[in-house]
Amino acid sequence: VWLDNGAGGGAANNGVRDGSESGIDNVTVELYASGQTPGVDTPVRATVTSGGGYYFFDNLNAGQYFVHIPASEFGAGGSLEGYASSTGAGSDETTDQDGDENGIDDLNRLSNGISSLVYDLQPNSEVTGESEAGYTGSLDDDNVNGTADFGFYEAVAIGNIIWDDNGAGGGTVNNGVMDGGEAGIDGVTVVLYDAVTNTPVFTTTTAGGGFYEFDNLLPGSYRVHIPASEFTSGGVLAGYASSTGNGSDETTDQTGDENGIDNPLRATTGISSTVYVLQPNNEVTTEAQGSYSGSLDDDNVNFTADFGFMALASIGDYVWLDANANGVQEYGELGIENVLVELYNAAGTLVMTTTTAFDGSYGFTGLIPGNYSLVFYPPAGYAVSPQDVGANDQVxxxxxxxxxATVVTTLDPGENDPTWDAGMFPINPAIDIEKSVSIARVAPGQTATVTYTLQVTNTGDLTLNAVSITDTLPAGMSYVLGSASIAPTSIAGQDITWNDATGGAPFAPGDSLTITFEASVDTQATGTYVNNAGVVAIYPPGDNYPDGQVDDRDDVSVVIEDPSVALDKKLWLRA
Structure with a gap:
């Protein structure tokens, strides 16, 4: 019975005693007749290895036997505590320890022990030439079979917990640390891979509060993997993502980090841990191992391969044509298709973009919980409705x-927030000027003064600036100085001008202003005198339209002519 640890240039766990691998003394070895049950039936013989791991059962009756190492040797205090049978077992009765070992692997050796294959021992028929070191009897070589060898290696284990990193009970969401009242997740499939060959070794499922373990492993390099099926529909982790970041060492427990390497394609490739190099008597001893069900020493068990996951969030809803530009969704107002929407994280980094569907809906799904804001880009020629009108955030x-842009909002794990809407309407900048006169007809040669009224109104849906008005009097009429209700900024010939008639104030949709002034009529004037007035205003650029100007004109006439009188006379004859 020897330690298959690769010492002195040998190869670990190859089932061959090579290099300077040494025997293991004080191991109880039992001999059973074929058909007996170890632990139930009484063994034919029992002995203890000595002198470098050797044992023999001498002077036996011919027959079929198997060698057994009892379960007690692998339990607490046993000579093989923390050891596992070298992988594989020889299939013949003739090959010595330099060619194979004969312990049939049993992962449940703490209950069952380890047995050899059955040996058919017959006089003068046994293999010769094998090493019979340690044999003290007197039987001939061909009556002694010294090939029932057992190789063992010191096993290692890995495991611990998969938990919901949701910040419950005062913990912190998505910090990669199991804190507060965060709980483990049961029912998750976990696969252990050989990190060198990239092949699966064992599979288990989390239980008892999210715990898992892989026990009695060969020393070597491993990674723990959560398969893609766990993240697809029906999987325990569907709608979850790995906590952001991952620990970079093999010694920090879930109270300090988690070890799942983030992968946005988790539903295709799954989530894997970093690589763990497990070596006997060399593993961390400060981590919690309360869930460990095996018997390996603390320094052979690494329980720091932890995974934090959090339920993903979503946000979205609706962009609509706000026909009356009042900022409230109302019956009959429809969605706007192909509006660009961007999602930004708390750092102001663009996370995702989308466009609204045919009905104006949009959404961002699969989001890491945290702080986000949205930016909407109205189609060309559209403006944005007033913000947060009324108390109903749904409309x-x-x-x-x-x-x-919206304000910043916080998405909790698993939250769906469908309350972020945007109203938009076509921009229609417009202005109107209406001109009237107090007296429309004047007799020639008469001294007369008329009063003109200019009515200017913002009839569009954009606020205007720099409203300028020019009134041009016809020849034969003169402005009466000081008569204007708003003093003009200049009078040049027949042109009367009001630059910035609002005095710098914005001219909002629906706003109106009125100017009156007087003009005297030349006593020599005759005919029709047309008075023209025009207004020009500008509007500033928006996020999706350039600046521009609007204008309008109107005129009114004064007729100077002799008054005319007509007399009609009729005669009626009564029959």
């Missing part, structure tokens, strides 16, 4: 008209 417009 208002949530974006700033000047920037197209």
């Amino acid at each position: 208002d417009s949530d974006i700033n008209p000047a920037t197209g």
Whole structure:
């Protein structure tokens, strides 16, 4: 019975005693007749290895036997505590330890022990030439079979917990640390891979509060893997993502980090841990191992391969044509298709983009919980409705008209927030000027003064600036100085001008202003005198339209002519 650890240039766990691998003394070895059950039936013989791991059962009756190492040797205090049978077992009765070992592997050796294959021992028929070191009897070589060898290696284990990193009970969401009242997740499939060959070794499922373990492993390099099926529909982790970041060492427990390497394609490739190099008597001893069910020493067990996951969030809803530009969704108002929407994280980094569907809906799914904001880009020729009108957040417009952006909002794990809407309407800048006169007809040669009224109104849906008005009097009429209700900024010939008639104030949709002034009529004037007035205003650029100007003109006439009188006379004859 020897330690198959690769010492002195040998190869570990190859089932061959090579290099300077040494025997293991004080191991109880039992001999059973074929058909007996170890632990139930009484063994034919029992002995203990000595002198470098050797044992023999001498002077036996011919027959079929198997050698057994009892379960007690692998339990606490046993000579093989923390050891596992070298992988594989020889299939013949003739090959010595330099060619194979004969312990049939049993992962449940703590209950069952380890047995050899059955040996058919017959006089003068046994293999000769094998090493019979340690044999003290007197039987001939061909009556002694010294090939029932057992190789063992010191096993290692890995495991611990998969938990919901949701910040419950005062913990912190998505910090990769199991804190507060965060709980483990049961029912998750976990696969252990050989990190060198990239082949699966064992599979288990989390239980008892999210715990898992892989026990009695060969020393070597491993990674723990959560398969893609766990993240697809019906999987325990469907709608979850790995906590952001991952620990870079093999010694920090879930109270310090988690070890799942982030992968946005988790539903295709799954989530894997970093690589763990497991070596006997060399593993961390400060981590929690309360869930470990095996018997390996603390320094052979690494329980720091932890995975934090959090339920993903979503946000979205609706962009609509706000026909009356009041910032409230109302019956009959439809969605706007192909509006660009951008999603930004708390750092102001663009996370995703999308466009609204045919009905104006949009959405962002699969989001890491945290702080986000949205930016909407209205189609060319559209403006944004007023923000946060009324108390019903389900039907208002949530974006700033000047920037197209929302405020920052926090998405909790698993939250779906469908309340972020945007109202938009076609821009229609317009202005109107209406001109009237107090006296429309004047007799020639008469001294007369008329009063003109200019009515200017913002009839569009954009605020205007720099409203300028020019009134051009016809020859034969003169402005009466000081008569204007708003003093003109200049009088040049027949032109009377009001630059910035609002005095710098914005001219909002629906706003109106009135100017009156007087003009005297030349006593020599005759005919029709047309008075023209025009207004020009500008509007500033928006996020999706350039600046521009609007204008309008109107005129009114004064007729100077002799008054005419007509007399009609009729005669009726009564029959």
